[in-house]
Amino acid sequence: MSESNKYDKKYNKDRGKWYQDLKWGDLILYFIIIGLAVSLLISFAQMHTGQAVQAVLSLDGEPVVQIAASDLNNQGIIEFDAYGYSYRIEYDQGRIRFAKADCPDQICVHTGWISRSGELAACVPGHLVLRIRSDEVEAPGPEDLDVVIR
Amino acid sequence: MRNGFGRAKLLKDSSKKTVCPAAGKKDNIANGQHGENKNTVGIKKRSSTRLSTRRITQAALLIAVALVLSLAERWIPLNFIVPIPGIKLGLANVVTLFAILRIGAADAFLILLVRSLILGSILGPMTFILSFSGGILAFMAIWLLSHWEGRLFSVIGLSVAGAAAHNIGQVMMASVILSEPLLLLSYLPMLLFTGMITGTLTGAAALPVIKRYSKIHTV
Numbered sequence: 001m002s003e004s005n006k007y008d009k010k011y012n013k014d015r016g017k018w019y020q021d022l023k024w025g026d027l028i029l030y031f032i033i034i035g036l037a038v039s040l041l042i043s044f045a046q047m048h049t050g051q052a053v054q055a056v057l058s059l060d061g062e063p064v065v066q067i068a069a070s071d072l073n074n075q076g077i078i079e080f081d082a083y084g085y086s087y088r089i090e091y092d093q094g095r096i097r098f099a100k101a102d103c104p105d106q107i108c109v110h111t112g113w114i115s116r117s118g119e120l121a122a123c124v125p126g127h128l129v130l131r132i133r134s135d136e137v138e139a140p141g142p143e144d145l146d147v148v149i150r
Numbered sequence: 151m152r153n154g155f156g157r158a159k160l161l162k163d164s165s166k167k168t169v170c171p172a173a174g175k176k177d178n179i180a181n182g183q184h185g186e187n188k189n190t191v192g193i194k195k196r197s198s199t200r201l202s203t204r205r206i207t208q209a210a211l212l213i214a215v216a217l218v219l220s221l222a223e224r225w226i227p228l229n230f231i232v233p234i235p236g237i238k239l240g241l242a243n244v245v246t247l248f249a250i251l252r253i254g255a256a257d258a259f260l261i262l263l264v265r266s267l268i269l270g271s272i273l274g275p276m277t278f279i280l281s282f283s284g285g286i287l288a289f290m291a292i293w294l295l296s297h298w299e300g301r302l303f304s305v306i307g308l309s310v311a312g313a314a315a316h317n318i319g320q321v322m323m324a325s326v327i328l329s330e331p332l333l334l335l336s337y338l339p340m341l342l343f344t345g346m347i348t349g350t351l352t353g354a355a356a357l358p359v360i361k362r363y364s365k366i367h368t369v
Contacts (some may be wrong), residue, residue, distance in 0.1 A: 021304040022304050022306060023300075023307065024302075025302035025304075026303055026306060026310070027312050028309030029295075029303065029307050029314075030310065033310065033342050036205060037338070037339040037340075037342035040334070040338055042341075043205055044335035044336055044339070047335070048177055058328075060329060061328065061329030062202070071338055073208075104274060104276075104277070105236075105277075107235040108235070110233075110235040111235040112233070117179060117274075118332070118333060118336065119336070120330070120333070122326065122330065122337075124276060124280065124324045124327055125276045127327060127328055129330045129333070131330075131332070
């Protein structure tokens with residue numbers, strides 16, 4: 001009934017700095033989020049201590065292309081089509097990236113170069129994940145695929 | 151509805167001013183007063199339909215605002231300032247926050263659903279899935295915490311919680327689509343950190359509107 005009056009009273013003093021309204025529960029929220037982020041970072045770092053062995057491109061969780069770490073040092077380009085989008089993946093000097101994609105959000109391209117074990121670049125519209133692994137996964141090499149290699 | 155009382159009172163006041171002199175000329179004043187009293191009861195009873203018109207208008211307005219914000223924030227090149235893939239300001243969450251606090255959870259949910267559907271029809275079904283999975287978790291977090299709003303949490307706290315929940319929901323949905331659970335570990339920490347900052351910013355931006363809204367509403 002008198003809800004509006006209650007809000008009027010509560011927010012009567014609408015002048016002042018934005019942080020004046022902060023309550024102590026907010027600080028707890030900040031700490032929970034920082035704690036969650038840090039624990040995820042630590043568990044991620046602990047999972048991936050090994051040496052980079054290969055780069056794997058997966059489509060819907062299934063590895064489709066794998067490139068050995070030694071091959072990553074040579075320059076190369078893979079062109080790949082998935083879910084109606086086409087991608088160009090480049091590798092050079094031990095690192096790999098989505099160089100070009102026509103997916104709408106371009107997150108995969110913005111991820112940039114990845115080189116260390118555990119790092120990944122993903123494209124949700126094309127269901128593609130490019131990941132540096134420290135373990136072996138059976139997948140066809142780039143030369144077996146029906147893709148353009150230079 | 152929250153402001154049903156204030157509105158009915160307002161109508162009563164205005165009808166007093168307009169109806170009374172006209173009624174006083176024809177009949178005696180006592181009759182006019184009596185008739186006017188009956189009239190206000192009628193307005194009060196009909197106020198549900200008036201409020202539903204208000205609800206529809208309000209919801210349509212907020213859907214439009216949310217759509218413009220979610221389309222406009224794609225043009226803000228936050229990627230160049232902070233080189234993290236997938237970073238967003240999360241401006242559309244402001245609308246969810248505002249709707250939950252000032253209009254009601256049911257309407258806020260409908261606004262979220264329609265916003266995601268229209269956004270999906272513009273930008274593709276994948277956008278709908280990602281936008282809705284993040285939006286629904288943000289909605290639930292804000293709604294849950296809004297019960298303690300003003301006592302334990304401020305609007306900024308709700309905004310930060312909403313941003314974090316949005317990121318969690320979106321990354322979880324992305325990792326399900328890609329069947330790559332590792333995505334949670336590699337993307338989420340960065341997004342949580344940036345979400346904390348953008349959530350504070352958008353919460354601070356929404357604060358004046360949320361504060362002043364009750365005043366605009368009752369006038």
